[in-house]
Amino acid sequence: MKAEKTEKKIVDYQILKRLFGFLLPYKSKFTLLVFLIIIGALLAPALPLMIQTTIDGPIASGNYGQLALYLGIMVLILVLNSVVSYYNTYEAGWLSQQIIHDIRQQVFQKIIHLKLKYYDQTPIGKLVTRTISDVESLSEVFSSGFAAIAGDFLQLILIISVMFYLDWKLTLISISTIPLLLISTYVFKEKVKKSFNQVRNAVANLNSFVQERISGMSLIQIFNVQKQEFDKFNSLNLEHRNANIKSILYYSVYFPVADVISALGVGLIVWYGAQGLINHEVSYGTITAFIMFINQFFRPIRMIADRINTLQMGVVSVSRIIEILDDQENIEPELVEKREIKGEVAFKNVWFAYIEEQWVLKNLSFEAKIGESVAFVGATGAGKTSIISLLNGFYAINRGEILVDGQNINKWNLENLRSQIGVVLQDVFLFKGSIAENLRMGDQKITDEMIVNAAKEVGVHEFICRLPGQYAYEVMERGATISMGQRQLLSFVRVLLQNPKIIILDEATSSIDSESEELIQNAIEKLMKNRTSIVIAHRLSTIQKADKIILLEKGQIMEVGTHQKLLTMNGLYTKLYEIQFEKAL
Known part of the structure; x- marks a missing residue:
């Protein structure tokens, strides 16, 4: 919606102000670029002016000594113009790449600190x-946008000033076709702006579609819906193609039209100049210079139209980027003082909904004392995993409060808090990289020796040693070359290395076979010793030793107690236990 509002404006000064803000760290480079552009603009009318002087001077008079001097000056102008053009192009490119590097850094920095709620939506x-394509589109804005447009305008002013100086009548004849060019330029600018925006939207839709389908490729192949998904992709791809073809069409029409208008201007010069020659009112050199001037004059006008479109598309891209950079609603709270936690957790009358009024947790209250293990059981959708997300501060609760060591979670430094909460999820995510890198998770304080000791404690060392390269074994994206059970064993090592004060096990043994489960039980007990632990499990056999078991149903606590106590209550927990016991038999 914001992008649409921006599109309606020819220039959005607030966004342009932000664009200039990105230039501030490189003021000296930008100043140099402006200086080079001014020099280039000053050199533009110099060559036609020298040709006019040469034709009407030494060539007309037959002074060949002076002709050699003038030719030398023209060569010098050409060389100087080439040198300025080289540095202009290089400095503009260097500046644009530095700026988009900085912007991309800022965007990704912001993205990794957005709340999970943002990613849900x-x-x-x-x-x-936003991070790749929109930022990349700004490259042209900084390399051939601001300064280049200013240079084109300056060149136009200088050229038309020299033209009026040489012959004001011939100048008026020359620029009589400008209204036609301005009209065609305006129509072109509006059409291309709209088509470029359609291209941007089509690219975003394609990126979203491809990313989602690649992530769910196994599901697509299981249900044999490759043809249906290809048809959907083909539809999006056609939209992208058609949007690009539209922009190509506008370019293919505009530039020939501009060339025709330019040629018309040259024709008028020749027609009027021929009469002037006959009447001895215009010189050969002046007509030659004006033919060169008319080409130099029309070229910046055409370039300005294209560059303004580039600038406008940059404004659209920046508006989308700024929307992320300025998002304060979904950003993590400001960092507060860091401190060590002891591990006491309490939920007091907590109400929570991902979508307003569709409650996932209803008036939930429980307490986990330091070193105590609390287990949650219940059907899928009961709200068990939501408790973990809330404790980590991924979402804000609607009512009530969550306390850690008696302090509201909002008063904790979330980065500090999360570093002391170890989480083992059911679906373990491994990044592309070595086993050691995935276990270390960027913490360079963790030595190779610590990694090996933790792996031995969990019982996964022998498995890792059988891999090619052992701890240097390269894990494929999402850990595709390692079984789900092995990934979960590695996640235990990862948490053990973190040495957290609070342990969270979210269905942590659901994908591990009986042999592997026995292997990690001792490691789990060591991990949970003297630490507060919150366990979510479908297998009741894994939580029988918990200090407290809480049975949830539709976001509400139905039963609380130890395993033995809940069995004596003969309630929902007992029924759940009997069902699992019968399945085990």
């Missing part, structure tokens, strides 16, 4: 487009 492909 935003397709990943659109974020990829």
Whole structure:
């Protein structure tokens, strides 16, 4: 919506102000670029002026000594113009790449600190487009946008000033076709702006679609819907193609029209100049210079139209980027003082909904004392995993409060808090990289020796040693070359290395076979010793030793107690236990 509002404006000064803000760290480079552009603009009318002087001077008079001097000056102008053009192009490119590097850094820095709620509502492909495509489009804005447009305007002013100086009548004849060019330029600018915006939207849709389908490729192949998904992709791809073809069409029409208008201007010069020659009112050199001037004059006008479109598309891209950079609603709270936690957790009358009024947790209250293990059981959708997300501060609760060591979670430094909460999820995510890198998770304080000792404690060392390269073994994206059970064993090592004060196990043994489960039980007990632990499990056999078991149903606590106590109550927990016991038999 914001992008649409921006599109309606020819120039959005607030966004232009932000664009200039990105230039501030490189003021000296930008100043140099402006200086080079001014020099280039000053050199533009110099060559036609020298040709006019040469034709009407030494060539007309037959002074060949003076002709050699003038030719030398023209060569010098050409060389100087080439040198200025080289440095102009290089400095503009260097500046644009530095700035988009900085912007991309800022965007990704912001993205990794956004709340998970933002990702629930935003397709990943659109974020990829913002970080890659939209930022990349700014390259042209800084390399051939601001300064280049100013240079083109300056060149126009200088050229028309020299033209009026040489012959004001011939100048008026020359620029009589400008209204036609301005009209065609305006129509072109509006059409291309709209088509470029359609291209941007089509790219974002393609990115979102491809990312989602690649992530769910196994599901597509299991249900044999490759043809249906290809048809959907083909539809989006056609939209992208058609949007690009529209922009190509506008370019293919505009530039020939501009060339015809330019040629018309040259024709008028020749027609009027011929009469002037006959009447001895115009010189040969002046007509030659004006033919060169008319080409130099029309070229910046055409370039300005294209560059203004580039600038406008940059404004659209920046508006999308700024929307992310300025998002304060979904950003993590300001960092507060860091401190060590002891591990006491309490939920007091907590109400929570991902979507307003569709409650996932209803008036939830429980307490986990330091070193105590609390287990949650219940059907899928009961709200068990939401408790973990709330404790980590991924979402804000609607009512009530969550306390850690008696302090509201809002008063904790979330980065500091999360570093002391170890989480083992059911679906373990491994990044592309070595086993050691995935276990270390960027913490360079963790030595190789610590990694090996933790792996031995969990019982996964022998498995790692059988891999090619052992701890240097390269894990494929999402850990595709390692079984789910092995990934979960590695996640235990990862948490053990973190040495957290609070342990969270979210269905941590659901994908591990009986042999592997026995292997990690001792490691889990060591991990949970003297630490507060919150366990979510479908297998009741894994939580029988918990100090407290809480049975949830539709976001509410139905039963609380130890395993033995809950069995004596003969309630929902007992029924759940009997069902699992019968299945085990």
